[in-house]
Amino acid sequence: MGNSALSRNVIVLDQKGKRRQSDVYPRFLSEIDYFWGVTPERMVIKNNVTNPLHQIDVSCGKILIEGSLIDSVGVTVDVTVSGVNGVDIGVEVNNTWYYIWLIYNPTTATVAGLFSTSSTNPTLPTGYTKKRLVGAVRNNVSSNFLRFKQINNMVWYDENYVTTLMVNNFNNTAYSSYDAAVWFPHVIASEILLKVACGDSTGDNAAVVTVRPNGFTLGEIRTNISAQVAGTLAVGQRLPVRMIMLSSVLDYKVSNAAESGDIYMDGFKLKLW
DSSP states (O other): OOOOOOEEEEEEEEEOOOOEEEEEEEHHHHHHHHHHHHHHHHOEEESSSSSTTTTTEESSSSSTTTTTTOOOOOEEEEEBBBBBTTESSSOOSSSSSEOOOOOOOOTTEEEEEEEEEEEEEEEETTTOOOEEEEEEEOOOOOOOOOOOEETTTTEEOSTTTTTEEEEEEESSOOOOOEEEEOOTTTTEEEEEEEEEEEEOSSSSEEEEEEEEBBBBSSEEEEEOOOOOOOOOOOSSSSSEEEESSSSSSEEESSTTTEEEEEEEEEEEEEEEE
8 A cells, every 4th residue: 555665677668569678677666556546446436325315435446546556445435424434524515516535644544535515625634635536426405415326437327217307398499508517517527418308299200309518509419209100209218418518507409399308317427537
């Protein structure tokens, strides 16, 4: 655990894959360890099985925390607790994004978790001098976490589609905007994952919902659903949409006022490593 002062011989090859004349160079393990931990191994973050509404489990293999290589991590962070493996300062505030940090005490060689409303500068407990941001979770108005699972940088909500409905039964033909900030931590996330549903009552057997990141003018994504048989397409299937976002706001519309649409939140991709 931590950087090592031991040395290792490294074989250096030329562009054709042959050994150079002076091909063995001593390198400190700390130089090689750095590359091992930049991308965490098998990072998994999810709700705790026993207390899913207020506890989050974080586990991974090797991870680098500000220069210290940690071999493995397995911690549970509780939003009702203050300090180590809890909230960095104060008490839980509902309807709030909490950023998930791994923190390290080099004196005791101890790894712990920490919730903070800061994505850049959490308040570290005494003795913990190193930190690394690994995820984010939001509690709702009842101070309960939604169920989710993060594998590496991908996050999926594990909730009923009724819970994840963002925009319901819209029929506007000009773009309207929706701020998905309660679902999407855009400060540390780059892509949003949606399900878009279409419906049609005109009898033309087709329905189109168009979505785009707010701020785009031409980068539209059209979800076009056609009926399998002649007649009215009353309810259409939900189609997946993945968009790179400039902010937490997206735009949406239907192709004509006789159609309708719904937008559901599936998850998001982080940009942490």
